[in-house]
Structures are given as structure tokens and as C-alpha cells.
Amino acid sequence: MSLMTLLPIWAAVFFTLAIYSFLYGENPWFRFAEHVYAGVSVGYAVAFNLDYLRDQWVNRWSMSGGMAVLYLFALAMGLLWYARFNKKYFFLYRWTLAIVVGTGIGMALRTVVFTQFLDQIIAQARIPLFVSGDPLQSVSNILLTIMTPCVLLYFWFTGGARETGPMKHIAKIARYTIMAGFGAAYGYTVLTRFSLLIGRSQFLLGNPPNPPEAKMAFITIALVMLASLIGYDLLKPKNI
Amino acid sequence: MSILEKLENVERRYIYLLAWVFVLFPLLFPLGLPIPIGRESKAWKEYIENIPSDSTIIVSMDYGVSGMPELYPMTVATMHHLWTDTASKNFKIVVIASWNQGPLVFDTLLDQMNPASTYGVVYGEDWIELGWIPGSETGMAALATDMWSQTPKDFLENRPLSEYPIMENIKTAEDIDLVVSFETGTPGLPEWLRQWNTPYGTPFIVGCIGVSVPGMAPYLASGQLDALMPGLTASGEYEILIGRPGLAVSGLDAVSMSHLLVVLLVVVGNIAFFASKSKGVN
Amino acid sequence: MSEKLRSIEIPIIITAICTLLQVIPYYFNIPVIDQASAIERDWMLLIVNMAVFVGVISIGQVHGRKIMRRRDNWEYSVVLMVALIIMAITGLPIESIGLGLDNPIYNFLFINVMTPLGSTMYSILAFFITSAAYRAFRARNIEAALILVSGTIVVMSNAPLFTSSLPFLITWKNWIFDVPNTATMRGVMMGAALGAIALAVRTLMGIERGYLRGGGAD
Numbered sequence: 079m080s081l082m083t084l085l086p087i088w089a090a091v092f093f094t095l096a097i098y099s100f101l102y103g104e105n106p107w108f109r110f111a112e113h114v115y116a117g118v119s120v121g122y123a124v125a126f127n128l129d130y131l132r133d134q135w136v137n138r139w140s141m142s143g144g145m146a147v148l149y150l151f152a153l154a155m156g157l158l159w160y161a162r163f164n165k166k167y168f169f170l171y172r173w174t175l176a177i178v179v180g181t182g183i184g185m186a187l188r189t190v191v192f193t194q195f196l197d198q199i200i201a202q203a204r205i206p207l208f209v210s211g212d213p214l215q216s217v218s219n220i221l222l223t224i225m226t227p228c229v230l231l232y233f234w235f236t237g238g239a240r241e242t243g244p245m246k247h248i249a250k251i252a253r254y255t256i257m258a259g260f261g262a263a264y265g266y267t268v269l270t271r272f273s274l275l276i277g278r279s280q281f282l283l284g285n286p287p288n289p290p291e292a293k294m295a296f297i298t299i300a301l302v303m304l305a306s307l308i309g310y311d312l313l314k315p316k317n318i
Numbered sequence: 319m320s321i322l323e324k325l326e327n328v329e330r331r332y333i334y335l336l337a338w339v340f341v342l343f344p345l346l347f348p349l350g351l352p353i354p355i356g357r358e359s360k361a362w363k364e365y366i367e368n369i370p371s372d373s374t375i376i377v378s379m380d381y382g383v384s385g386m387p388e389l390y391p392m393t394v395a396t397m398h399h400l401w402t403d404t405a406s407k408n409f410k411i412v413v414i415a416s417w418n419q420g421p422l423v424f425d426t427l428l429d430q431m432n433p434a435s436t437y438g439v440v441y442g443e444d445w446i447e448l449g450w451i452p453g454s455e456t457g458m459a460a461l462a463t464d465m466w467s468q469t470p471k472d473f474l475e476n477r478p479l480s481e482y483p484i485m486e487n488i489k490t491a492e493d494i495d496l497v498v499s500f501e502t503g504t505p506g507l508p509e510w511l512r513q514w515n516t517p518y519g520t521p522f523i524v525g526c527i528g529v530s531v532p533g534m535a536p537y538l539a540s541g542q543l544d545a546l547m548p549g550l551t552a553s554g555e556y557e558i559l560i561g562r563p564g565l566a567v568s569g570l571d572a573v574s575m576s577h578l579l580v581v582l583l584v585v586v587g588n589i590a591f592f593a594s595k596s597k598g599v600n
Numbered sequence: 601m602s603e604k605l606r607s608i609e610i611p612i613i614i615t616a617i618c619t620l621l622q623v624i625p626y627y628f629n630i631p632v633i634d635q636a637s638a639i640e641r642d643w644m645l646l647i648v649n650m651a652v653f654v655g656v657i658s659i660g661q662v663h664g665r666k667i668m669r670r671r672d673n674w675e676y677s678v679v680l681m682v683a684l685i686i687m688a689i690t691g692l693p694i695e696s697i698g699l700g701l702d703n704p705i706y707n708f709l710f711i712n713v714m715t716p717l718g719s720t721m722y723s724i725l726a727f728f729i730t731s732a733a734y735r736a737f738r739a740r741n742i743e744a745a746l747i748l749v750s751g752t753i754v755v756m757s758n759a760p761l762f763t764s765s766l767p768f769l770i771t772w773k774n775w776i777f778d779v780p781n782t783a784t785m786r787g788v789m790m791g792a793a794l795g796a797i798a799l800a801v802r803t804l805m806g807i808e809r810g811y812l813r814g815g816g817a818d
Binding site for chain 1: 606610611615617618619620640642645646647650651652654656657659661673677680681682683687690691692700706708709710714720723724729733747749751752753754757775776777778781782783784789792793794796800803804811
């Protein structure tokens, strides 16, 4: 097995275990890996963003004089981002920010009312209260018809308004609904967290299609790292 | 210190160690537990099987390396299903990414699956990869109105789109019959729906990490979302349904054991809590 | 003149114009506005990409200062800066000298450094959620009992170990997903949509100015 084949695998195993070393406690391996991650993540984005700007210029905006002017104007506006590092010209940064915020709001505003509001009301209204031959489904539909408006009202009214009149009962139904509903969120969060751990464990154990060489790297690096962590703990000056 | 107090104050590192044991053991010594099939994986398989011939499909890699362990297996299985049917149903598949790590994650998939030799699909005729679409929701909207302007070149070969026969009739969202999105968060389904489903009526199916699953329920119930692949367990079921067991199936024993541990800890924790509470009352 | 340029009304007006430029063409077919809207949207994508060095400069300021002053753990700042510079330079879109997204070092760093680090960073939460399940997930009252019971059912229903021997768990999970979960998420979604619309209108009218804060002026 050549060094060029093993190096990537050992590097990936090392960085995986360096992150897991945090479970033992805050330590230099973890801090090293954490800083590398921050660095490569930013570097990765730099490359992709510049690639997009270049591609847009070469293949689209440089095709005519008018388009080129528009492109250069956008770049000039983009340069105003960097005015935020100068107190005197900070106001210019706000102009660029306003374009981005305004466009973003406009994008969402034009359809949010349909996608996340009206379509949901329509779906809610279309639920048949009674399903012939299926009493359980009927009960579920009736419950859904009661629960959804209760939850909505619960979020609508805050503070003391929840404790008076009919809102008192509505708030109670809503709280029970939300708690039962959040059970699903909890259950699926457990699934995700363990899926990620299982994925990394499959890599460390070299389960196919992961490279089998990872297993040896895992055992070796884990032992060295564990020994170094225990040694680091013992040698570290104690604050008594 | 009584047993109850000891139970209530177990050192956290012992719990971490237990979690390691419950995950690594079944991966080292597979238990081969039976895998019942749930409704979501069945619906996903049926939906893909029933995609009409000559459909143009966007596969959107809306996740980065952090979502890979959970989403990568379902991406591989779905691409296998789509590419297998490509020849017989004349699918046109366009791969994009609204997350900037998506294209390189898809590179990993290509290295593993090698679609040209495995499925006989031709790049540029049967499928194409356009790369990253920046700008989140704004990028999605721009892509919907003019795909060629947003991605003038493809990602894999870096050549103008005009050189690829597949792109001849793919210009806007109106030319797309289905979007398959694999996603971990924002931008994700809500943004897609606002810019593609509501204005153009484009159908969507989504594979997502477990954390995002509960939030998909209203879209699924309203019909804005046609099928949902909720996390690793459903991926494993789907791999079995399409007869291609992979990473998800091999991880399901570990899912079982780790979930068993969580249930046991909840039960023991509550027993200790109620026992010490009643002791306190006495 | 300079004072007028600094006025807070200018970005508020820009925000309003950009918002309306995206909303109006969706409801009215006015070719001129339609075209302006498309150009403005494409500009925004270019402008967003131009912000690429804002993060780099901020990191450079924080960690550069740390290195110069040899503050505690400054060595890690060097590591961060080196990783950033190598990744950014190798990925620069200058293919003629071997750089770019196909550069072998850039790809090596993505596959063997960034991928394991990114995947592992989030997987570590599995340990914390396990610990929390033991320490904090207690049926202290009816609400807590409800989340505990429904959460445990969903946890069990995601594990083939349980569903193969207790198949009714799948039905129970489906009910939790379809009824209380859908009701909760639909309520949250509709509430959030109303909130987003209200926030958008406030921003459009210049009442909401939070995003314009900073720089020593209102």
C-alpha cells in the first residue's frame, strides 16, 4: 500500500478522532481540528464564490458592452460590503445590505402567503371530519381540526391573554398538542444524531464502501490519541 | 451515597462510552435484525417507479458534508433507481446544488457509482451536472426563470450548455417535471416551494435528515410535497425495496442498538427520579 | 451632501424599491418592471458573491491580532489561517496554472479534511443527546410526560429492533406524525408566515431598521 493511498485515509481518521477527543474533555487535538475546520470551510467558500463570479463574467455578462457595464456596476456595489470595515464609510455598506435584504424580502413576500399560509388553510379545510367505515381516521381528523387552530391561537396570544376566558382551555389543548407533537421532533432528532455517528463509525471501521485500511488507522490513532490525552491530563498543572 | 443517588449522578463519560459500545458492536458483529418496511419508503419507491416516461427531473444536492452520513445513502439509492430506469423511460436528469458543498459531495457519489459504465447513461445526453446555484431563495427564483443564465457552463466538464443535447429543451422551471431534493435545512423545501411549486406547480419529493422530518408534515398533508424520505431508517428500507442493500441497511442494526440504549436510559433515569422523589416524600 | 448620503432613509428607500421590484412582477405583467426585476435579482446574486472576503477579513482581523500579540493559544490561529489560505488559493479559478475546483490539493482537503471534520462535528451531538435522555428527560408533569411518551414511541418506531417485534409502534408513530405533529407544525408554520409578512411590511415601511444598525450611527 503506497503512502499516497494511505495518507488520505489516515488524515480523515485523524481528523474524525480529533473531534471525538472532545468527549474526553477540551484538549489540543480537538482545538487543532476545530481551527482547521474553520479555515478550510471559509477557504472552500472563497473558491466557489470566485468561481461563480468568473463563470458569470466569461460566459454571460461579457457578451455585450451593455451587459459588461451592468456587471461592473454590480461588482462596484459588491465592493461596498467592505465599507463596513471603515467607520467613515460604513453608510455605504448599508446600501449594499439594503439591496440584499430588500430582494430577499421581496422574494419571500411574493409567495409566502400562498405557500405557508393559504395552502395550509385550504389543506386544513379539506380534512373530512367523518370518514365512513373508518372511525379511527374520523377521530384523528376531528382532533386535527381542533388542535391546529388551538396551536395557532396559542402562538397568537401571549402572556396574560392565554390565562383568561376560553383561551385558558385553548391554551391547555395547545400545550398538550405541542408537547405530543414535539415528541416526533425528539424521536427524529435522536435518529439524525445517531445516523451521523453511525456514518462516521462505518468509516472508522472500514465498512464497505469505505476503505478497509481505515480500521487499522482507527485503532492506531485512537490508542495514540487516548494515551496522549491521559498523559496531557496528568502533566497539566492542577489548579488547587 | 445510595444506589439511587449514584444512578442519578453517573459520570457523563460512562454514558458516552455506552453510546460507543452500542454503536460499534453491531457494526463489528452485525445482528441481522429483520427490517419492517414503513409507509414512507414504500411511497418513495412507488413514486419513483411511477414517474412518467420522458420526464425531466432535477436532483438537488441541498446538503453539505455535515449531512452526508444520513443523506448520502438515500442519495445513492435514489440515483441508482433513477439511472436504472433512465434507458427504458428516457429520463433527463439535471443535478444541481443550492448548497455550495453539494457538487463535491456528488463527486464522491460519482466516484462510487460510475454511472456511465454501471448504468450506461451518457453524460450530456441522459444527465448533466450544473453545479452550485448561489443566492439561496433568490438563486432558486433566478434558476426558475432562466437556467442557462444562472449556470452558463456545466460543472463536470466546464463546457457551455449549448454543447449538450440534454439542455436543448431545458430552459426554465416549466420544462421540469419533478424536483428531488436531498436536504439538511435552509435553503430547502420551503424556499423551493415558494419559488418553484407555487408559481410553476413543479412537483417535489424530498429526502431529509430526521431533524427536518417533523417540519415536513404540513407540506406532505397539503399535497405540496408528494413523497418524503425521512432519515436513515427509511433509507435502509428503501435500499431493501429496490434490492440494493448499502450503507443504510448495514447501519440499521446500530440504529436499533443505539435507540435501545436511549430508551433504556430514559426508563432508568425516570425510575431513579421517581424512586428518589417518593423517598424524599417519605 | 455627505450628510445626506449618510442618512438612514437612503438604504430604507433602496430596500423598499428592491422589495417592490420582486413583488410587483409576480402579480402584474409590466415588461419594463419585469426586466428590471430580473436584472436586479441577478445583481443581487453577484453582490452576495462579492461578500466572500468579508468573512476572510473578519477572521484575519481577529486571528491576526491574536497572533501578533501572542495571546493564549495563538498557535491555533496560525493553523486556522494556514488552512484557510491553502484551501482558498488552491481553489482560485485560475485553471491555466493548475488552480481551481479540480486542483488535487483542494480536492484532497475537501475529501479527507473537510468531509470528516464536518460530518463528525455534528455526530458528536449523539453523545450529548444520549446523556440528556438520561439526565433531563423526566416525566415531571403532564406536559413533560406527554413529550416523553410520544418521543419514546417515535424513538422506538425508528428502530427495526422494536418495530419487527412490536409492529403497532409504526401505526402509533404514524398517528403522532399525522395528528399532533402536523397540528403543531402547521400552527408554527402559519404563525411564522404571518410574522414574516408583518416583518416584511414593517421593513418595507422603514419601521424595522434592525438590519441597518452598526457603524456608530442609527
